[in-house]
Amino acid sequence: MLKSMTGYGSSTVETAQGQIAVEMKSVNHRFCDIQFRMSRSLNYLEDTLRRRIQEKVERGRVEVFISMEGGSRxxxxxxxxxxxxxxxxxxxxxxxxxxxxxxxxxxxxxxxxxxxxxxxxxxGLNETFEAGVEEAVAEAAAHLSDMRQKEGEALQRDLENRLSGLKQEVQNIYQKAPSVVEDYRARLYERMQEAFRETGYAPDEQRLLTEAAVFSDKADVQEEVTRLFSHCSQFSSILGEEGVKGRKLDFLVQEMNREANTIGSKAGSAEIGQIVVEMKSELEKMKEQVQNIE
Structure with a gap:
């Protein structure tokens, strides 16, 4: 299941020496970047608290706010x-x-x-108060992780729906591609005949057909369509994996967008061109979503 990099978590712990309140906010980031806003008296605990948070967060920028009331700071x-x-x-x-x-x-x-x-x-923190700080940070990190998990579930449903629509568009191109090549070949052959008729030159018919076939093959997008099907399959598989996968999904979306651009430039068909426009619009929305995935 996916996890979003955006979330919020908080916790309050009461001890005999005073109250500890912790708030955490996370946003997108390429790596795991944890920033603390707390009393200098807690600086010696930073490494320990960072490890507690990293048990729940693998990617994203996390801001941690720790305040204390009572206790000997x-x-x-x-x-x-x-x-x-x-x-x-x-x-x-x-x-x-x-x-x-x-x-x-x-x-x-x-x-x-x-x-x-x-x-x-x-x-001046005694062991009880120090343990309270660690407990509050661990609880806030757990709440942050829960929120990121819930948002990730919504992202997964959205991406699965968009991927389904994208597959259908690729299937439409797959079905139309052969006729596009054949139509292009026929149009090219007719234009070549017209050009030769104007000059009065009678070319070899078989040679004319061969040249038309060679040029029309440049409009063949079967390879790009095959790769798109493969990328869609990989995308679906990664959605079901455990662990960090935002970067993998982002890479695949970039590859799918590249294949769509190639199809649009090669096909020379208004109908396929319209499908490509719709695909690129969908891929842009998917890109925005995957960049928020851990």
Whole structure:
């Protein structure tokens, strides 16, 4: 079954530390491109969250919005070099005993020393809140995938209907092609006879028929029709396959359009030309659809 690359999914997870809300939107893209819009405190989780989304999405551009209410988003850690602090305190005691200072040094005087204490930013998410973020992203990705699946089912029905109509048009060309070649041969033969009558030259009848046949064969579109039937069959088979298939279908639509153009230029028939116009119109609609398929 087909999957669309367009979809939306959301999820909200409540934890003891706060609420996590996730929204995802996806659109067409040649590859799998995932962009996050979230607090910097979640940056360290990006690779993990990306893998969760890729379990559900193989192609398309996905924008992920993560918001948090409550919880500790970012805190600061005070890191103390305790060994160095003890050395400072020991030296301070010695100085006090030697009456070097009139008043005692305060502890904060040491803690403010850049070599003793350093204030560093760190993520303040605990394991429970972190698990809640992963859960919310996984649920939103599942909802996104479900929507893409439903839209893909609609796309598949539409493409199957269009493919059926396209096959009928190819069948019409197949049935009309022999008579088109024969009519072209007869018209060409008649024109050649008229031209020779005007000049008074009497050509060899068999040679005239042979030349007319050679030129009329250039209007034969049987090879193109055969390839179109083959492309239609492949298209139908791919629709029933599992996995990513948008690129394959896009390639086949391009090939079918190329064969239709060749038929239109070779046939030299107004009737077949009209069928080709209808085919190209249908193929253009199919192209728009397959470019939205994962």
């Amino acid at each position: 970012s805190t600061r850690d005070v890191n103390v070099d305790w060994e160095l602090l003890h050395q400072f305190l020991d030296r301070a005691d010695e100085m006090e005993q030697w009456n070097v200072f009139d008043s005692k040094l305060r502890l904060q005087d040491f803690l403010l020393h850049p070599e003793i204490s350093v204030v560093e930013e760190r993520s």
